[in-house]
Amino acid sequence: MAIDNFLSIQGVSKRFGGTLAVNNVSLDIARGEFFSLLGPSGCGKTTLMRMIGGFAMPDSGIVAIDGADVTALPPNARPTNMVFQSYAIFPHLNIADNIGYGLRKLKLSAAEREKRIAASLAMIKLEGFGQRRANELSGGERQRVALARALIMQPKVLLLDEPLGALDKRLREAMQIELRELQRRLGITFVFVTHDQDEALSMSDRVGVMSKGKLLQVDKPKALYERPGSREVASFIGTMNFFEGRVLEAAADSLTIETKEISRVAAKPNGARAFAVGDRVLVAIRPEKLSVSSTPASVNSVQGRLHAVSYLGDHHLLQIIVDGIREPFIVLAPSDGKGLDENAMPDSAVWVSWPADGAIILPAA
């Protein structure tokens, strides 16, 4: 998707006392894009969203939507609507009036208003709930009402702060699909906050990874997973195993890296980054790229001790302790009966190996 600067955030910062909650973030989001902000608790996701919606003023920087600078505008003068992390719906109104609340200022006929509310109730699968009160709904149902109330106004940009956080796993997964489909159908630009990486990867056109107020990387889900740009992103998106090393040989299509554990690691340069002899690097390997055997492989093999095996249905998750590396290596092995299984002896010596193109090479911090 081409970035047309529909929603443009330029050099935005926000400080609360000693905390720099958002640190010089610049970001462009396209019209109709499903964009997610992903990051650990306290990294500044809500603060950034509030500044897009006009609920907080940046200390510096600009927010522009559809060509207009909205930095100084209050929330109700922006073409945005926000579904808050702590979804508030009015307790004194029934569900239909909650959903239709914002429609009052549009001066619609009673029939048109009712039609829209009925369509909204159907959309969130709460047909027949219109006359109930907020306290007669479950947490998840209330969350869906908050969503419908924001969507019924058909904003250009919908800001959703962990809108599925209170739902159980099944409903959450169903709503992820619903929401994605709805977003495509309506063509509304979504800025979606979550700290659940699976949710962000499965729903979004692009994801921005935040940490400590900074936007570390913005990419499509597959690119973030396959080509993380830093150790922080690599370990936040999925599981990653790391070796520290130094480049011994650097050719156009191959790298040789020396680590403490293995004297010569064969690797392929990946991504746009070029490495030179002597550079300090991290060799990062996903659990599914590693294999485990009782004898060493011809390349990239390191000896370890089996620490634990857990059965996960179609896979086994193995933890292997490699001398000199603090965290156990995590290996995801198909449970097809060919590899190790849950009866493998703890503490037995094993070899962990991976193909030359199985690792991602990152600059050391």
Ligand SMILES: Nc1ncnc2c1ncn2[C@@H]1O[C@H](COP(=O)(O)OP(=O)(O)OP(=O)(O)O)[C@@H](O)[C@H]1O
């Ligand atoms: N009104 C405020 N006053 C003081 N500090 C604040 C305020 N709002 C946020 N902060 C601080 O700013 C930082 C970022 O907070 P923010 O709510 O943006 O995080 P978040 O990424 O949304 O986290 P979570 O995933 O837990 O919701 C935190 O350290 C938080 O304590």
Ligand SMILES: [Mg+2]
């Ligand atoms: Mg938050």
